[in-house]
Amino acid sequence: MIIKKLDIHGFKSFSEKTRILFHPGITAIVGPNGTGKSNIVDAFIWILGGKKIKSLRGERSENVIFNGNTHRTPLSMADVALYLEDNDEEFTLNHRVYRSGEGEYRLNGKAVRLKDIQEFLWKKGVGEKEYFVIEQGSIEGFLSSKPVEKRALLEDAA
Amino acid sequence: MIIKKLDIHGFKSFSEKTRILFHPGITAIVGPNGTGKSNIVDAFIWILGGKKIKSLRGERSENVIFNGNTHRTPLSMADVALYLEDNDEEFTLNHRVYRSGEGEYRLNGKAVRLKDIQEFLWKKGVGEKEYFVIEQGSIEGFLSSKPVEKRALLEDAA
Amino acid sequence: SKDQFLKALDEVNKHFQEVFSLLFQGGKADVKLTDPQNPLESGLEITAQPPGKKVQNLSLLSGGEKCLTSLAFFFALFRYRPIPFCILDEVDAALDETNLTRFLNLMKQIKNQTQFIIITHNFKTMEVSDYLYGTTMPEPNITQLYSMKLS
Amino acid sequence: SKDQFLKALDEVNKHFQEVFSLLFQGGKADVKLTDPQNPLESGLEITAQPPGKKVQNLSLLSGGEKCLTSLAFFFALFRYRPIPFCILDEVDAALDETNLTRFLNLMKQIKNQTQFIIITHNFKTMEVSDYLYGTTMPEPNITQLYSMKLS
Numbered sequence: 316m317i318i319k320k321l322d323i324h325g326f327k328s329f330s331e332k333t334r335i336l337f338h339p340g341i342t343a344i345v346g347p348n349g350t351g352k353s354n355i356v357d358a359f360i361w362i363l364g365g366k367k368i369k370s371l372r373g374e375r376s377e378n379v380i381f382n383g384n385t386h387r388t389p390l391s392m393a394d395v396a397l398y399l400e401d402n403d404e405e406f407t408l409n410h411r412v413y414r415s416g417e418g419e420y421r422l423n424g425k426a427v428r429l430k431d432i433q434e435f436l437w438k439k440g441v442g443e444k445e446y447f448v449i450e451q452g453s454i455e456g457f458l459s460s461k462p463v464e465k466r467a468l469l470e471d472a473a
Numbered sequence: 474m475i476i477k478k479l480d481i482h483g484f485k486s487f488s489e490k491t492r493i494l495f496h497p498g499i500t501a502i503v504g505p506n507g508t509g510k511s512n513i514v515d516a517f518i519w520i521l522g523g524k525k526i527k528s529l530r531g532e533r534s535e536n537v538i539f540n541g542n543t544h545r546t547p548l549s550m551a552d553v554a555l556y557l558e559d560n561d562e563e564f565t566l567n568h569r570v571y572r573s574g575e576g577e578y579r580l581n582g583k584a585v586r587l588k589d590i591q592e593f594l595w596k597k598g599v600g601e602k603e604y605f606v607i608e609q610g611s612i613e614g615f616l617s618s619k620p621v622e623k624r625a626l627l628e629d630a631a
Numbered sequence: 632s633k634d635q636f637l638k639a640l641d642e643v644n645k646h647f648q649e650v651f652s653l654l655f656q657g658g659k660a661d662v663k664l665t666d667p668q669n670p671l672e673s674g675l676e677i678t679a680q681p682p683g684k685k686v687q688n689l690s691l692l693s694g695g696e697k698c699l700t701s702l703a704f705f706f707a708l709f710r711y712r713p714i715p716f717c718i719l720d721e722v723d724a725a726l727d728e729t730n731l732t733r734f735l736n737l738m739k740q741i742k743n744q745t746q747f748i749i750i751t752h753n754f755k756t757m758e759v760s761d762y763l764y765g766t767t768m769p770e771p772n773i774t775q776l777y778s779m780k781l782s
Numbered sequence: 783s784k785d786q787f788l789k790a791l792d793e794v795n796k797h798f799q800e801v802f803s804l805l806f807q808g809g810k811a812d813v814k815l816t817d818p819q820n821p822l823e824s825g826l827e828i829t830a831q832p833p834g835k836k837v838q839n840l841s842l843l844s845g846g847e848k849c850l851t852s853l854a855f856f857f858a859l860f861r862y863r864p865i866p867f868c869i870l871d872e873v874d875a876a877l878d879e880t881n882l883t884r885f886l887n888l889m890k891q892i893k894n895q896t897q898f899i900i901i902t903h904n905f906k907t908m909e910v911s912d913y914l915y916g917t918t919m920p921e922p923n924i925t926q927l928y929s930m931k932l933s
């Protein structure tokens with residue numbers, strides 16, 4: 316299974332609808348400090364809906380939705396869509412949240428619960444994001460993490 | 474006041490007596506991973522004897538004294554000497570520790586208590602090392618440190 | 632199940648030793664139960680010994696050595712249970728040139744089975760990538776993304 | 783004494799605003815008491831707003847922005863109470879080229895009153911230094927130090 320596209324709109328610093336195409340192999344993302352690279356990682360975590368969502372910097376809706384700058388007004392909705400391909404079959408995951416805090420997940424256009432997203436990903440070999448996203452700063456602290464946390468990673472893989 | 478020399482012998486990876494000369498201005502230390510750069514920082518912390526000595530990676534004597542490699546035997550003593558100059562006057566600080574755990578501090582050759590070293594440095598404008606050594610990895614966590622810890626830094630400067 | 636977990640641990644341990652030796656060009660490393668008497672609840676502990684050095688507390692390793700050891704563990708998990716994609720955010724920041732090259736070679740080895748997305752400031756990492764995106768912020772708080780060609 | 787502490791806080795706060803503006807080329811920042819009713823025991827909290835961005839939780843800043851903000855605070859302390867020497871270990875690891883240059887300029891500005899010893903992997907940092915040492919480990923666990931000339 317590979318990632319084909321990530322569409323980000325209204326999520327963190329992506330006030331403009333932004334489409335990111337992905338290909339097999341290695342994709343590098345570079346740029347100056349504070350320009351949105353880790354926000355892309357956050358968008359992945361946010362759409363894959365796993366345990367890591369707790370660590371998402373500011374996962375509350377007011378921090379996840381574009382909140383403007385000193386000249387532009389905030390938006391009222393954040394939307395991320397992830398397009399996957401597995402054995403010539405296409406799958407679309409969608410997560411949207413409104414300022415009110417209301418949110419919804421969609422799988423191939425159909426509204427589902429977070430639980431269904433997680434189950435779908437699990438069947439595709441994508442665990443609960445414990446070990447395929449390594450966030451900025453987290454590799455430094457890994458060795459000194461609690462033994463039970465290391466166990467959790469192995470259990471995810473096992 | 475400036476640092477003139479640092480002599481390291483038997484401390485961590487400095488099995489050979491190593492003299493490091495320092496000058497006014499900026500001195501950069503570079504080199505591959507694991508070759509001893511942070512050990513030099515640890516030597517400074519160890520001789521300046523402040524609160525930070527608690528954070529010294531492995532501050533117990535068996536970790537601070539050169540413990541050999543797969544072909545060489547450990548040493549039995551670690552010794553660090555720091556030469557300072559203030560208004561044309563020279564000062565020498567010395568810290569030595571033995572495998573037994575016994576250790577001593579010297580100021581200008583005379584055996585003193587750690588307390589005397591700290592008092593001497595305090596009079597010279599060197600606080601309890603809270604804010605003039607920034608250890609590897611610590612700048613990352615600084616902003617999320619407890620408010621009382623930030624206060625401690627300001628108190629050190631005030 | 633308990634047997635499945637212990638079997639996984641045994642295999643990951645073997646992979647960990649191999650990947651560690653690749654990244655450090657030698658040395659020994661393992662991962663085991665902190666409490667072998669209690670395998671269902673026990674945590675895991677890692678030990679690592681770069682080549683020629685002595686086994687000691689992990690906290691005595693250097694910043695770069697800790698980073699490389701951690702990466703070895705993750706890649707051991709990938710070898711045991713390949714994953715379709717992997718997202719890494721500035722994991723190469725503490726590595727010197729030599730270690731960076733070894734890490735990048737490891738990534739290249741498995742890029743046909745695992746799609747990597749890596750955020751980096753490192754030029755070498757950019758060079759081994761197949762695709763490159765750049766972010767800028769022409770206006771505060773608003774990201775502009777560019778597709779970039781490797782020259 | 784309480785008055786001395788509050789006076790120091792006030793001055794450091796002013797310096798923090800100035801240094802932050804230097805490093806970020808604008809923006810606002812301050813440090814104040816978390817509990818103004820209890821100045822003798824209160825901790826301190828920092829707020830930071832890069833230019834054009836909005837004030838928000840510090841945790842929402844990027845890795846490099848957090849690093850630069852922290853460095854601004856330390857340099858504010860140095861401006862309030864100059865120190866004879868300062869030892870920095872890889873504090874520049876998260877900074878992009880532009881921010882690295884601004885940080886290095888700040889260091890150069892005060893190097894006549896403060897002797898800096900900086901451990902780094904960054905080439906630009908090496909270039910601004912007045913003296914350069916290199917470490918190697920020809921034999922495991924044993925450091926060899928070299929004096930290096932800047933070309």
Ligand SMILES: Nc1ncnc2c1ncn2[C@@H]1O[C@H](COP(=O)(O)OP(=O)(O)OP(=O)(O)O)[C@@H](O)[C@H]1O
Binds near residue numbers: 346353772846
């Ligand atoms: N809800 C939001 N609304 C608007 N902008 C936001 C929001 N959340 C974060 N940002 C912006 O995103 C920036 C952080 O971006 P990010 O962490 O992705 O940077 P980065 O490119 O990873 O930088 P670094 O190289 O320093 O790690 C913040 O400074 C802010 O400008």
Ligand SMILES: Nc1ncnc2c1ncn2[C@@H]1O[C@H](COP(=O)(O)OP(=O)(O)OP(=O)(O)O)[C@@H](O)[C@H]1O
Binds near residue numbers: 485506513
């Ligand atoms: N007591 C000791 N006896 C012998 N060697 C030691 C001792 N303590 C530490 N070392 C050696 O020092 C190394 C760590 O050195 P240090 O942390 O200074 O590396 P560094 O140059 O800062 O690397 P990095 O760039 O990765 O931060 C260990 O790997 C080990 O080889």
Ligand SMILES: [Mg+2]
Binds near residue numbers: 354
């Ligand atoms: Mg980042």
Ligand SMILES: [Mg+2]
Binds near residue numbers: 511
């Ligand atoms: Mg180091």
